[in-house]
Amino acid sequence: MVSEAKEPLDIRGAGALDSKSPDFVATPGDIRPLSLHDRLSSNHVQKIRVRTKPNAYVVQVGAGLLRRAGRELRRVLPSSGSRVFVITSPNVRRHWGEALEKSLRDARLPYEVLEMHDGEPAKRLHAVEQLAESLVDAKADRKSLLVAFGGGVVGDSAGFLAAIFMRGVPVVQIPTTVVAQVDASIGGKTGVNLRGGKNLVGSFHQPSAVLVDPDILATLDDREFRSGLFESLKCGVIRDSHLFDLMERNPKKILGRDSRTLQRVIADSIRVKADVVSADEKESGLRRILNFGHTIGHALEAATDYSQFLHGEAVAWGMIAAAAIARESGACNAETAERITAATRLYGPLPRVSCDVQSVLGRLGADKKTVAGAVHFVLPRKIGKVKISSDVPPSTVRNAVELIGNHA
Ligand SMILES: NC(=O)c1ccc[n+]([C@@H]2O[C@H](COP(=O)([O-])OP(=O)(O)OC[C@H]3O[C@@H](n4cnc5c(N)ncnc54)[C@H](O)[C@@H]3O)[C@@H](O)[C@H]2O)c1
Numbered sequence: 374m375v376s377e378a379k380e381p382l383d384i385r386g387a388g389a390l391d392s393k394s395p396d397f398v399a400t401p402g403d404i405r406p407l408s409l410h411d412r413l414s415s416n417h418v419q420k421i422r423v424r425t426k427p428n429a430y431v432v433q434v435g436a437g438l439l440r441r442a443g444r445e446l447r448r449v450l451p452s453s454g455s456r457v458f459v460i461t462s463p464n465v466r467r468h469w470g471e472a473l474e475k476s477l478r479d480a481r482l483p484y485e486v487l488e489m490h491d492g493e494p495a496k497r498l499h500a501v502e503q504l505a506e507s508l509v510d511a512k513a514d515r516k517s518l519l520v521a522f523g524g525g526v527v528g529d530s531a532g533f534l535a536a537i538f539m540r541g542v543p544v545v546q547i548p549t550t551v552v553a554q555v556d557a558s559i560g561g562k563t564g565v566n567l568r569g570g571k572n573l574v575g576s577f578h579q580p581s582a583v584l585v586d587p588d589i590l591a592t593l594d595d596r597e598f599r600s601g602l603f604e605s606l607k608c609g610v611i612r613d614s615h616l617f618d619l620m621e622r623n624p625k626k627i628l629g630r631d632s633r634t635l636q637r638v639i640a641d642s643i644r645v646k647a648d649v650v651s652a653d654e655k656e657s658g659l660r661r662i663l664n665f666g667h668t669i670g671h672a673l674e675a676a677t678d679y680s681q682f683l684h685g686e687a688v689a690w691g692m693i694a695a696a697a698i699a700r701e702s703g704a705c706n707a708e709t710a711e712r713i714t715a716a717t718r719l720y721g722p723l724p725r726v727s728c729d730v731q732s733v734l735g736r737l738g739a740d741k742k743t744v745a746g747a748v749h750f751v752l753p754r755k756i757g758k759v760k761i762s763s764d765v766p767p768s769t770v771r772n773a774v775e776l777i778g779n780h781a
């Protein structure tokens with residue numbers, strides 16, 4: 374069956390300039406809707422609302438925001454006597470710890486810093502347990518505020534800790550990688566890995582606020598940076614043709630981390646994710662469109678034991694494969710498929726796909742997103758609009774996997 378997703382929002386380009394888009398620009402003492410001029414030219418703080426059942430919260434995006442983090446944390450402090458516990462990694466602390474700590478001191482917030490390792494192997498229950506013990510030793514209580522300051526590993530682990538420590542304490546996310554800024558910090562999914570698989574223990578726990586400073590990305594390793602941008606490109610394909618255009622036209626500026634352009638890319642990506650999770654918090658319907666490129670991407674990661682590709686790189690190959698599937702099955706025309714492939718390549722190079730086709734195909738059925746045995750593909754119809762299809766012929770899938778294997 375090929376079905377258009379039947380979600381409350383129609384699946385179309387949200388349009389970077391959509392008047393319904395819940396973003397605002399903050400000026401001292403005043404919040405007003407973002408004007409076209411602001412959207413195109415400013416480095417202002419952009420505010421994007423995420424509406425979920427337990428609580429609505431605001432994602433702020435602005436270059437230099439880290440310096441004002443203390444002030445922003447004050448606004449969401451559970452009580453005047455609350456203490457702040459920053460959870461971070463040695464690496465992030467080395468680059469940006471002093472900037473955050475200074476802003477906490479400036480805002481006269483009592484705080485402590487707790488460290489955990491990052492990198493995927495560190496995202497385990499025992500790290501969460503150790504942090505919980507440290508919180509108790511430091512006399513944290515139910516009014517304490519946790520701050521997850523790091524990439525997705527710190528964000529997911531500290532978010533999960535906040536979900537379960539004393540049956541739940543508030544957390545603010547201050548993400549420091551592209552992946553964490555445009556994806557992991559938004560939507561409230563938290564959790565850790567088990568030996569048997571990624572994210573198998575976890576909880577939904579929405580943050581009280583998310584503070585995104587694109588300038589923090591300046592110290593990110595080049596490969597990590599580019600890999601994260603594929604999630605932004607994905608957001609463009611599924612729901613925001615303006616974002617796609619921006620990324621298609623400005624690879625030099627974006628890869629050069631030009632502050633203004635990067636802020637637009639990050640904010641527009643967040644807007645797509647915020648829009649989608651606000652409509653579908655627990656991933657039953659619309660949220661599935663965020664899996665564009667992930668069906669084959671996950672299979673590639675698994676077939677190579679998670680050692681050859683960064684997640685975003687595997688998703689990039691997955692997007693190229695999904696574009697080929699969409700073209701062959703008539704979901705989109707050749708031009709759309711070609712634009713997606715070409716734009717993806719702008720943010721490469723990608724590691725070659727050297728595993729054999731059969732091992733990738735074999736992993737497809739095992740994907741967590743498989744529903745009742747059918748492999749679901751998110752397929753582009755045009756830039757900014759996708760559909761979900763569960764009846765792609767096996768030969769079409771095979772052709773697409775062979776195609777990415779032949780790209781060098
Ligand atoms: N919860 C969600 O919805 C969601 C969504 C997407 C991804 N994730 C999770 O996110 C994790 C991946 O996140 P990640 O890619 O950020 O990995 P990560 O947290 O391990 O960070 C990657 C590397 O970047 C370094 N780093 C972080 N910020 C830096 C900075 N500003 N400057 C220099 N180095 C910096 C870290 O020290 C680390 O070495 C995965 O576990 C994935 O499951 C979760």
Ligand SMILES: [Zn+2]
Nearest residue numbers: 604667684688
């Ligand atoms: Zn992803």
